[in-house]
Amino acid sequence: MKIEFENEIIECNVIYGNREKISIQIDSLGFITVKAPNGTSEAVIVKAVEHHGKKIVDKLHLIAEARNKPRTKEYQEQGKFLHLGKEYFLHELIDTAGLDEEELKKNLKKFYFNSCKKVIGERIKSYQAQLKVKPKSIEIEESRTKWGSCSSSKNLTFNYRLAMAPIDVIDYVIIHELCHLLHMNHDRSFWRRVGSIMPDYKEKEEYLARHGQAMTL
Incomplete structure (x- = not known):
């Protein structure tokens, strides 16, 4: 319509x-x-x-x-990249000595994958306890369209680019996907459950909508 x-x-x-x-x-x-x-x-x-x-x-x-924001990244020591919601020089995140642009990009992506896995592994435990749910598996993946997903088999996946977001935004995506273990659809019951754990979840959605395109390699 x-x-x-x-x-x-x-x-x-x-x-x-x-x-x-x-x-x-x-x-x-x-x-x-x-x-x-x-x-x-x-x-x-x-x-x-x-x-x-x-x-x-x-x-x-x-x-x-x-x-529409410019997405060109400078893969050099003074290039700036997001990590957990803050900007860092590339050399503060990974070793840059003697590496060309392709190697730097590869190593930076590996850094984000590892960081995302670590943060989600640590943060998800308390929310699982609050919601009384347990996913069958948790995987970190690369996606251009989804920050996270929950399959009918109770497998959760999270986009490695979440490592660029602030912790509270990462928490929102974790809560969102865990709530899908209880409600597979985005019905009112689902959003009430999300809101019971994170009342200001709409602010986190707004962050992803506003800054999502900047959270890229």
């Missing part, structure tokens, strides 16, 4: 189901999902989207701005 709002086109994917209210979700890539009760008219959906139009458009602009 395409809805015009203040000279902007808001494109939504509408999903109908057994629910009481309309909800609107925007993922970190700018994909909008409207979930509506069965039988909801198009006019009611349009009105709901228009009611939140300013907030939706502002968030889409933030995502587009982050996506």
